[in-house]
Amino acid sequence: MKRIGVLTSGGDAPGMNSAVRAVVRTAIFHGLEVVGVERGFSGLIKREIKEMSLSTVGDIVQRGGTILRTARSEKFRTPEGRTEAAETMKSLGIDGLVVIGGDGSFTGATIFSGEHGCKVVGIPGTIDNDIPCTDYTIGFDTCVNTVVDAINKIRDTATSHERTFIVECMGRHAGYIALQAGLAGGAESILLPEIPFSLEQVCEKLLRGHERGKLHSIILVAEGAGSAMDVGKYIKGKTGFDTRVTILGHIQRGGSPTAFDRVLASRMGAKAVEVLMAGENNKMIGIVAGEIKTFDIGEALSQKKTIDMEVYNLANILAI
């Protein structure tokens, strides 16, 4: 292994830059050359490559987004696209590739490796935290903190106006962001795609609270559980309460990464380089009970991550 590439793919996540920095600096430390591939797999197909040095990753550990840009490449889903990407790697002498992204990027990477024998290692980078074999993905912690900050602010105005707020957060098909932020933000109800819920019961709980003198509430809805607009309409219709809906949107993907995400990204980035140097292929890096570990990407993708019911039940108990 003499020369490796690094790319970021799929939705960006705070901490991706810290991971790129760790990959580049660890590789240089071990005497490897490193190139940055811009715009994910699309850049690998189009040869959008730049040489990386110690200074190209200076002053980025604290920056949100990704200096390498990112994309969801349709062409890489085709065998022709992957063949072009493999040609880029071969002709530019790139012996291994670090892919920082979510499950879609990992799926693409493993198919690519199987077809062309290119060595890949994945680093889980997504705010959704929906990748098995790792307790945390890069960007999740920052995102949860952003959502909690938003809930705090919404709570101020909810209290002043005695309103019920329905807040929608991201997570695609997963409810990890909503669960963590809902517990930390003291939401009265948390609606997740993984756990069946009844809007009627949500309204009954609101009415019970109202009778006790509780005049404001926050209902946190994971986007995968349904539309906050629909939930808001239903609650207004059933309770007659003054309701407002806030869809947090892409502010959840931006911002300076938390210290947790920076450390996680740095540890995972360094490990990814070591894995490639050891000649391993088709691995993903995970963190389990605080320890950085490696798993087969295929094994990870075949598993389903589950919601921690202990945390979910606790959130319900505390929001009684």
Ligand code: F6P
């Ligand atoms: O996967 C990250 C994520 O932010 C999801 O939570 C969300 O559903 C999706 O990406 C939004 O994608 P886009 O930025 O393409 O609208």
